[in-house]
Amino acid sequence: MDARKQARLTPIATALGQLGYTDPLVWDAALRMSWVPDLAADLQAYAAAGAAAGPGHPSALRSLPEGYTVGYLMTAYGFSPTEAFLMGAALITHTTEAIEALKQYYHHGRSATRPDGSYAIVYPPAAASAAPHRASDPAFRDSEEVEILDLPVEPGAAGRSAAANVFCTACGKALTAGTAFCESCGAKVG
Numbered sequence: 001m002d003a004r005k006q007a008r009l010t011p012i013a014t015a016l017g018q019l020g021y022t023d024p025l026v027w028d029a030a031l032r033m034s035w036v037p038d039l040a041a042d043l044q045a046y047a048a049a050g051a052a053a054g055p056g057h058p059s060a061l062r063s064l065p066e067g068y069t070v071g072y073l074m075t076a077y078g079f080s081p082t083e084a085f086l087m088g089a090a091l092i093t094h095t096t097e098a099i100e101a102l103k104q105y106y107h108h109g110r111s112a113t114r115p116d117g118s119y120a121i122v123y124p125p126a127a128a129s130a131a132p133h134r135a136s137d138p139a140f141r142d143s144e145e146v147e148i149l150d151l152p153v154e155p156g157a158a159g160r161s162a163a164a165n166v167f168c169t170a171c172g173k174a175l176t177a178g179t180a181f182c183e184s185c186g187a188k189v190g
Contacts, residue, residue: 001027012040015047021082029086036092038062042070043085053081060084064091066099076126077105 001009012030021029033040045059053059055071060081062069068091073084090098109121168175173184180189 009034011044015044016082018047019043019082019085020080029082032086032089032093036089039070039085039088039092046070046081046085062088064088065095066091077102077124078122 009027009030012033013026016026016029016033023029033043039062042059042062046053046057049057049059055074057071060069060071060074064070068088070081070084070088073079073087074081077084077087079087087098087102090101106124106127109123109127111119112122114120168182168185168187168189173182175182175189181187182189
């Protein structure tokens with residue numbers, strides 16, 4: 001890597017390291033962040049804030065495509081700060097592909113390595129809370145449930161559903177907009 005490029009990427013790579021990014025491809029991640037200078041500056045401000053940083057920190061609230069923010073990616077998708085900033089960069093530079101990746105993650109989870117080296121499928125917090133619980137396996141998702149789950153929408157973002165309750169609080173089935181009673185179990189809506 002030439003000296004000019006390294007000088008430009010070093011502050012970004014340092015910020016990623018401060019946030020716990022240990023991937024050997026840190027220079028690749030820093031390069032991807034450098035393509036979106038405003039978000040790279042937010043990443044550096046977030047890292048500099050240290051313990052005061054969190055999903056509500058001003059550096060995590062920049063509006064991204066489709067109404068996302070880095071803070072929202074942390075809370076609704078369970079991303080670490082570095083994952084959220086890198087996904088934010090992907091949303092800006094490769095919007096269609098990033099939205100598709102978020103949909104896949106939301107509906108099908110993602111593989112995560114446990115401390116003992118084994119793997120687990122992890123669902124984002126928003127998807128886990130939207131799925132109706134089953135007594136036998138609360139993490140189970142069948143094809144019908146995957147189709148009725150919508151991606152979580154940033155509060156106040158364009159395209160937000162007008163219906164406050166999309167699922168019946170009694171049985172968990174999808175509700176038809178404007179109905180007073182659940183068509184599945186008969187429970188009163190709202």
